[in-house]
Amino acid sequence: MREKNNRRQRVLAGLIFSVIFLAVVCIGGILCKQEAAATDFSRKNLAPCTEYLFGTDWLGRDMFARTLRGLSVSILLGMVSAAVSAAAAFVLGVISAAMGRTADSAVSFCIDWVMGIPHILLLILISVALGKGFRGVAAGVALTHWPSLARVIRAEMIQLKESPYIQIAEKLGKRKGYLIRKHMLPHLMPQFFVGLVLLFPHAILHESSVTFLGFGLSSEQPAIGIILSESMRYLVTGQWWLAAFPGAMLVLVVILFYEIGENLRKLLSPGSAHE
Amino acid sequence: MKNKTTGNRIAFIIRKLLRLALLLFVTSITSFVLMKASPIDPLQANVGQSALGTMSIEQIARLQAYWGVGGNPVKQYLGWAADFVRGDMGMSLLYHQAVSEVIAVRLQNSLVLMVTAWLLSGVLGLALGAAAGMNRGRWIDRGIKGYCLVISSTPAYWLAMLLLIVFGVWLKTFPVGLSVPIGVAAADVTFTERVQHFVLPALALSITGIAGIALHTREKMIEITESEYMLFARARGEKGWRLFWNHGFRNVLLPAITLQFASISEIFGGSVLVEQVFSYPGLGQAAVAAGLGSDMPLLMAVTIVSALFVFGGNMIADVLYGIVDPRIRKGGVGQ
Numbered sequence: 001m002r003e004k005n006n007r008r009q010r011v012l013a014g015l016i017f018s019v020i021f022l023a024v025v026c027i028g029g030i031l032c033k034q035e036a037a038a039t040d041f042s043r044k045n046l047a048p049c050t051e052y053l054f055g056t057d058w059l060g061r062d063m064f065a066r067t068l069r070g071l072s073v074s075i076l077l078g079m080v081s082a083a084v085s086a087a088a089a090f091v092l093g094v095i096s097a098a099m100g101r102t103a104d105s106a107v108s109f110c111i112d113w114v115m116g117i118p119h120i121l122l123l124i125l126i127s128v129a130l131g132k133g134f135r136g137v138a139a140g141v142a143l144t145h146w147p148s149l150a151r152v153i154r155a156e157m158i159q160l161k162e163s164p165y166i167q168i169a170e171k172l173g174k175r176k177g178y179l180i181r182k183h184m185l186p187h188l189m190p191q192f193f194v195g196l197v198l199l200f201p202h203a204i205l206h207e208s209s210v211t212f213l214g215f216g217l218s219s220e221q222p223a224i225g226i227i228l229s230e231s232m233r234y235l236v237t238g239q240w241w242l243a244a245f246p247g248a249m250l251v252l253v254v255i256l257f258y259e260i261g262e263n264l265r266k267l268l269s270p271g272s273a274h275e
Numbered sequence: 276m277k278n279k280t281t282g283n284r285i286a287f288i289i290r291k292l293l294r295l296a297l298l299l300f301v302t303s304i305t306s307f308v309l310m311k312a313s314p315i316d317p318l319q320a321n322v323g324q325s326a327l328g329t330m331s332i333e334q335i336a337r338l339q340a341y342w343g344v345g346g347n348p349v350k351q352y353l354g355w356a357a358d359f360v361r362g363d364m365g366m367s368l369l370y371h372q373a374v375s376e377v378i379a380v381r382l383q384n385s386l387v388l389m390v391t392a393w394l395l396s397g398v399l400g401l402a403l404g405a406a407a408g409m410n411r412g413r414w415i416d417r418g419i420k421g422y423c424l425v426i427s428s429t430p431a432y433w434l435a436m437l438l439l440i441v442f443g444v445w446l447k448t449f450p451v452g453l454s455v456p457i458g459v460a461a462a463d464v465t466f467t468e469r470v471q472h473f474v475l476p477a478l479a480l481s482i483t484g485i486a487g488i489a490l491h492t493r494e495k496m497i498e499i500t501e502s503e504y505m506l507f508a509r510a511r512g513e514k515g516w517r518l519f520w521n522h523g524f525r526n527v528l529l530p531a532i533t534l535q536f537a538s539i540s541e542i543f544g545g546s547v548l549v550e551q552v553f554s555y556p557g558l559g560q561a562a563v564a565a566g567l568g569s570d571m572p573l574l575m576a577v578t579i580v581s582a583l584f585v586f587g588g589n590m591i592a593d594v595l596y597g598i599v600d601p602r603i604r605k606g607g608v609g610q
Contacts, residue, residue: 112294113301116582116589120544120559124566125578129309205430209548212432213563228433232552240440247433254428 008267015263018256022075025253029072035065036222048241055241058234063227067246070224071253073217077134078204081141085203086196089146090188093153097161098180107154111147119144120213123206127215137216141203149195156191160184190268198261201254208250224250284597291593295586299579303356306578310571311348317368317569355575365572369564374576377561382580385550385557387473389542392480396542397535399481400488405527407489408496409519419489426486432548435479439552442475449475476553480545487541488534495530499523529599536592540585 029036040060048055054063096107114122122144127136160166166183174182210216211225219226224246231242330338358365364374407419426434442449450472499505500523508522547559554560558577565574 109298112586112589113298113305115540116298116585117302117305117578118540118543118547118581118585120547121562121578121581124562125306125309125574128315128566128569129312131314201428205428209430209432209544212430212548213551214567228436232436235436235440236444238444240444243433243436243440247430247436250433251425251429255424258424258428 011263011266015260015267018260018263022253022256022260025068025249026072026075029068029070029075032065032068035062036069037061038065048245054245055239057231057239057242063242063245066222066227067224067249070222070227070246071249073221074204074207074211074224074250075200075253077138077217077223078141078207079200081138081207082145082199082203083196084142085145086149086192086199088142089149089195090153090192092146093150094157094180094184094188096150096154097157098176104154107150111150114144114147119206120209123210124213124215127210132215133218134221137207137210140210141207144206145199145203149192149199152195153188153192156188157184160187194261194265194268197257197264201257201261204250204254204257287597288594291590295590298586299582302582303359303575303579304352306575307348307352307355307571310569310574311351313569315569355572359576359579364576367565367570367573369568369570369573374572377573378558378576378580381556381558381561384555385546385559388477388480388550388555388557389546391473391477392484392546393535393539393542395477395481396484396488396538397531400485400534401492401527401531403485404489404492404531405496405519405523407493408500408527409523411497411500416493420493423486423490423493426483427490429483430548431479431483431545432552434483435476435549435552438475438479472555476546476549476555479549479552480542483545484538484542488531488538491534492527492531496523496527499526529596532595532599533592536588536595539588543581543584 038061040056043052043056043060044058046052046056052062052064054067056062057066092107092110096104117125123137123140126140126143130136130139160183166179169179169183207216208223208225208228211223212229213225214229216225217223219230227246228243231239231246234242355365362375364378366372367374367377370377403419403423407416410416505518505522508518513521543559546557547562549555550557550559551563558581562574562577562581564570565577
């Protein structure tokens with residue numbers, strides 16, 4: 001019995017769907033900048049209806065447009081800072097495994113050091129150091145997300161170094177740089193790529209959390225954390241939609257990023273073909 | 276031989292303690308430098324532009340001295356560190372109280388919350404993860420995996436807000452915030468009232484904590500079910516609970532211990548957010564207030580206390596690992 005679509009095709013379809021959805025959210029958010037800021041007191045505090053899917057807030061702003069806008073800001077910010085973080089992780093991971101014991105223990109110490117301070121607290125500290133705002137969060141997320149990926153890459157490199165084909169190449173007199181470039185990096189690339197994509201959801205969640213606490217983007221930018229922290233004041237009066245829909249959309253976006261990561265892993269790593 | 280292992284163990288612990296001290300030292304410097312580098316003027320943030328405008332130069336100078344503006348940073352740090360080592364954490368600028376007192380009260384509130392969530396998420400996470408891993412691919416596995424995926428994608432503060440809407444605003448079963456009722460003297464607060472105020476934050480924190488632990492335990496459990504001793508046990512006809520109890524449980528317990536202690540950092544981060552939502556007067560809320568109000572002594576103390584917990588947790592995990600698993604004990608401690 002042959003299935004209509006094989007697993008590879010299903011995974012690809014899921015991947016493409018997720019990417020398109022996220023792209024639509026991003027582009028939609030960029031396009032509706034005016035909509036998101038437009039206030040209209042004739043439509044204050046409307047519950048969700050067909051015209052305003054997510055309802056409106058106390059200034060009569062359309063929550064759907066605001067949510068899209070906020071998500072696109074969060075996604076773009078998260079992706080850029082996670083990419084910087086992943087690049088740092090890659091370089092440090094490779095240095096740690098390839099440059100000998102001193103470099104290794106230095107990098108390990110840095111990993112322990114960054115991981116020892118609770119994530120949120122470190123984000124708060126870095127954000128305060130840079131005067132909050134966009135720069136603060138972006139730098140905070142970029143500087144705190146590399147340790148876990150660096151660990152993975154370091155472990156992988158160390159394992160690779162012991163593998164027969166590398167050992168043989170070494171015995172054949174190949175230089176270290178050549179070994180790393182020709183034999184190790186191609187092996188690491190898929191894992192790095194998946195690790196990078198799986199950093200995005202973390203970065204987005206942390207960005208929104210820090211913004212929620214008041215250390216991130218300023219209140220003029222409708223980031224998702226701002227929307228949610230503003231809605232806190234209106235929860236007790238029963239305006240649940242101000243918090244429920246933007247939050248649910250954020251969860252959806254994060255789940256889709258995880259899905260993209262997992263699907264990429266399935267496509268790129270041959271080991272999972274037997275599952 | 277026996278003595279040698281004990282000696283090794285002690286040397287291992289001493290080395291770990293030294294490393295811990297070094298890490299704490301570096302952490303304190305980090306937080307000091309970051310706070311000092313901040314372009315945010317504590318006077319502007321706490322006193323306000325308009326109030327500053329009406330003050331005389333002497334008053335402003337006094338305020339600047341109070342908030343630690345100006346002066347030599349190296350000297351300031353050394354002064355702070357010398358006091359800190361002697362147990363004097365300084366005065367909190369926001370609360371006008373000794374930092375150690377603020378921390379003592381806050382830590383107590385937070386610890387109740389975090390320990391409950393930590394234990395609950397550890398036990399339930401282990402149980403769910405093991406159940407999912409043992410039944411890989413069946414509906415129970417899918418259900419647990421789906422739950423974990425959704426919850427680990429959910430920011431803790433949003434979950435807390437949802438609980439607040441449902442149980443606090445709609446059903447009115449639990450109060451909306453704080454750790455005690457408003458307008459009641461501290462001595463008159465009953466135990467039930469305290470518990471009522473504590474249920475929702477603890478619940479929010481536990482729900483988020485379970486997901487991570489369950490997902491990791493599931494992965495480990497799957498690895499174990501694919502092992503040869505499990506295959507052999509199945510071939511002998513063992514199955515279900517007996518199979519798990521005889522062959523799975525002890526093996527999955529090891530990684531679970533590490534996970535449990537490594538999750539302290541996550542729980543702490545979650546508690547910062549959850550406490551903010553429920554206005555629960557814990558350590559996390561103090562950290563946020565200190566960060567927003569540039570209360571340097573308090574924020575530094577909170578950072579160090581929390582780092583102590585995280586590093587301590589990792590260290591305990593390392594030591595426990597050696598005790599629980601004889602293989603690690605034999606194969607050269609501290610490698």
